[in-house]
Amino acid sequence: MSQTDQEKDHAPAPTGGPKLTSLVEEAQAGGRAAFEQLMGHFQKDIFRMAYYRTRSSMDAEDLTQEVFLQAYKKISSLKEVDRFRSWLFQIALNRIRDFNRKKRFRNLFSAFGDTRETAKTPAGASDQPEALDNLMAQDFWKQIELFLNKLSRMEREVFLLRFVDHLSIKEISQALAKSESTVKTHLYRSIGKFKAEHSIHQLLQEGVA
């Protein structure tokens, strides 16, 4: 694999461009249509991000809705329009943190507090996952959870934002309000632990095969 290919594999998702910037500016000026376009652009990213951390599609949907509502209300306070993506992720991180806090509190009083899904949620008959896929998904999330539990809170967050949510180091530092060097240090530690996790590597090989 050439270096360019490697970088392509590893590159974060496009963060925007002039069109995105102008949409953010329009939304800041009160353009509802512009904000709806932004929602369409980032809905999947935010939904997935919430799902990776809650493992419940219902909760992820609710959180996504809340994140965009809050962003819509506060978009005029965004100073730098090119930071929209990291700002959106920052809102999402805060909402998820609140959600998890409330959930922990609820779980103290309820035996049925855990709403985590063991596999992909069947959204409809057309996209009902196959049994094998279901098993693989189940195994994958179980292994990921075991691995993430070995990381500190910051290592986990930085690792997920970089390699699962595909944010750049700069965007992560903006979303977490930490310096880039701090982000890199946490990344370094989490990758070191990832390299030592042989069961995940095996799983990843099987997943590709």
Place this chain on the structure above:
Amino acid sequence: MSTSNELHLDDDQLVWAVVDEAELPLPLREHLSTCPVCRANKAQTAKNLSRLGQMAERFAPLPAHSISLPVKEPRSTTRWSWGWQTYAGAAVAAALVLAVFWRTPVPPGPSGENGNMMATEIQEAEQFMTEIAMLVDNALPAVYLDISAEPSADFDEELMEPVGPSVEDQPLTDNYRKRGVSLC
């Protein structure tokens, strides 16, 4: 290949290369750009991380519903929402303060008939006190003041000194010579 095995990146350096290649010292960066072994090692780790992201995406559901904004325009800046709450709070506080002052009993002031009576009483008391002060200064009735020895109570003893020196100032011998009186 010109690079020796001793220069190969160790595990830590490879991890740093995955995090950010610019964090490596220049000689290691140069080595990494030319050494196929180190590049392959780095690529393997990067590939696994990339696969992890791909699989997470694959095993995550898609959102079932598209999100929508509320029909009513909730466009309110932070300043406005902050101001609204502040103004509401200030209005409630002002109303409470007014209500408290409104219900507190205020002592009646000197106004109307009561006020006039009080002013007359004060005037009479002042006049009475003036008369007492005059009597203290001079108890004689006004008709006797002209014939009294001391029409004024403000008598200054120092004024009389040059007219008649006091007895203590004169020596006893003088008296003796003038009058021929024996002291014994």
